[in-house]
Amino acid sequence: MPTLRMTTPRLLALRTLLAEPERERYGLDLALEAGLEPGTVYPILVAFENAGWLVSREEDADPHTTGRPRRRYYRLTPTGVSAARRAQAASEQRRRPAGAREGVAW
Template identity: 55%
Template sequence: MPPFRATLQTRLVLETLLADPPAELYGLQIVDATGLPPGTIYPILARLESAEWVTSRWEDGEHAEGRPRRRYYRLTPDSVEPARALLAASAQRRQAHRRPAVPFPHPPLGGLTR
């Protein structure tokens, strides 16, 4: 069990970071990839960093004028496999709870009156 709640939003962040584990993504890239608002993403990233599943660093040196420095996030090498396992277990649980499709019962056509 991870040391944080694996909510749908947390799983979306992990999926995004797992797309290319060694890559560093800045917060707004994660916002764009997940479709979640920044007010949701940044607390999740902070929890993942506290749990030592994610590391971050501030952009160094020169950056484009008119924008703040970016903070880059990536999964730690030790968290890649646990993150994959967490997502796989979550997918298995969702699959196990799915009900098989049942056809919608239609009323007999001859029984309808106007």
């Protein structure tokens, strides 16, 4: 399984996906919720899927009936949930200054 470099956009996408790990989301929905541009989120989704963190499916809808292209829905895998939580924890650890403690230091 490839190791993914965690960028801010990837962490934002993971945070959004982890909010409801069982929920299927389509790319534009995820982009809006994460505060990302669609052109940014789709390569992230492909990378996560290639790493085994996501599974996807194309909706079974007629574009002529819906008036829009078919959507591809993405959902975190159990491996993806674990990896996303580890990535978020590592990111939070890096942001904390060395020697910082929880709570107020008076």
